[in-house]
Amino acid sequence: ILNVEQSPQSLHVQEGDSTNFTCSFPSSNFYALHWYRWETAKSPEALFVMTLNGDEKKKGRISATLNTKEGYSYLYIKGSQPEDSATYLCAFCFGGFKTIFGAGTRLFVKA
Amino acid sequence: GAVVSQHPSRVICKSGTSVKIECRSLDFQATTMFWYRQFPKQSLMLMATSNEGSKATYEQGVEKDKFLINHASLTLSTLTVTSAHPEDSSFYICSAPDRGGFDTEAFFGQGTRLTVV
Numbered sequence: 373i374l375n376v377e378q379s380p381q382s383l384h385v386q387e388g389d390s391t392n393f394t395c396s397f398p399s400s401n402f403y404a405l406h407w408y409r410w411e412t413a414k415s416p417e418a419l420f421v422m423t424l425n426g427d428e429k430k431k432g433r434i435s436a437t438l439n440t441k442e443g444y445s446y447l448y449i450k451g452s453q454p455e456d457s458a459t460y461l462c463a464f465c466f467g468g469f470k471t472i473f474g475a476g477t478r479l480f481v482k483a
Numbered sequence: 484g485a486v487v488s489q490h491p492s493r494v495i496c497k498s499g500t501s502v503k504i505e506c507r508s509l510d511f512q513a514t515t516m517f518w519y520r521q522f523p524k525q526s527l528m529l530m531a532t533s534n535e536g537s538k539a540t541y542e543q544g545v546e547k548d549k550f551l552i553n554h555a556s557l558t559l560s561t562l563t564v565t566s567a568h569p570e571d572s573s574f575y576i577c578s579a580p581d582r583g584g585f586d587t588e589a590f591f592g593q594g595t596r597l598t599v600v
Contacts (some may be wrong), residue, residue, distance in 0.1 A: 403586070408591075414593065415489075415590070415591040415592060415593050415594070416576075416578075416591040417591075418588035418589060418590070421586060421587060423586050461527070465586075470529070471517070473519075473526045473527040473528075475524070475526045
């Protein structure tokens with residue numbers, strides 16, 4: 373059974389702290405890894421689509437890395453702000469055009 | 484960016500009735516639409532994949548006669564939960580990949596919270 377694990381499940385940080393989460397996925401049959409930011413009562417918003425081993429992507433204070441050989445991706449947030457509070461989802465896309473989502477990491481940033 | 488509009492956002496219905504959920508792509512053509520379901524504290528689980536003009540592909544364990552999917556145009560896909568039961572109460576959400584590929588971002592609807600009483 374293919375599984376995508378995200379850790380931690382939830383995280384409470386202070387404004388200004390930097391933080392990171394992990395997405396672990398199967399290392400075979402890899403096609404793409406997606407990161408989404410999901411605020412309550414809104415649609416999940418795509419952050420990154422990563423396809424190559426060693427990929428590093430950045431959008432403002434948020435960045436992500438990808439290791440397809442060992443099956444993990446890290447999402448980093450530098451200098452967290454209250455507006456970063458959301459659930460961060462990763463999705464593993466693999467052969468046969470299938471996608472498996474992780475359960476998400478719920479981030480709370482306190483001002 | 485591209486927008487997928489999903490309605491209704493919340494619905495309460497009586498057991499035995501049917502509920503239709505719509506997802507519209509507002510500024511792009513969604514040749515493919517994915518339908519997901521999420522139970523409390525669980526991951527989004529793919530229910531089915533619909534392609535414009537053809538029959539939907541259902542994931543294992545998802546009853547196609549219970550969850551009717553129609554994708555009659557490039558901008559509209561619908562999911563109808565037929566003869567709903569309390570165990571169908573869940574969060575349903577659609578998404579459409581940009582340009583149809585998994586190496587591009589997907590756009591999600593806002594989700595529908597279904598409660599069957």
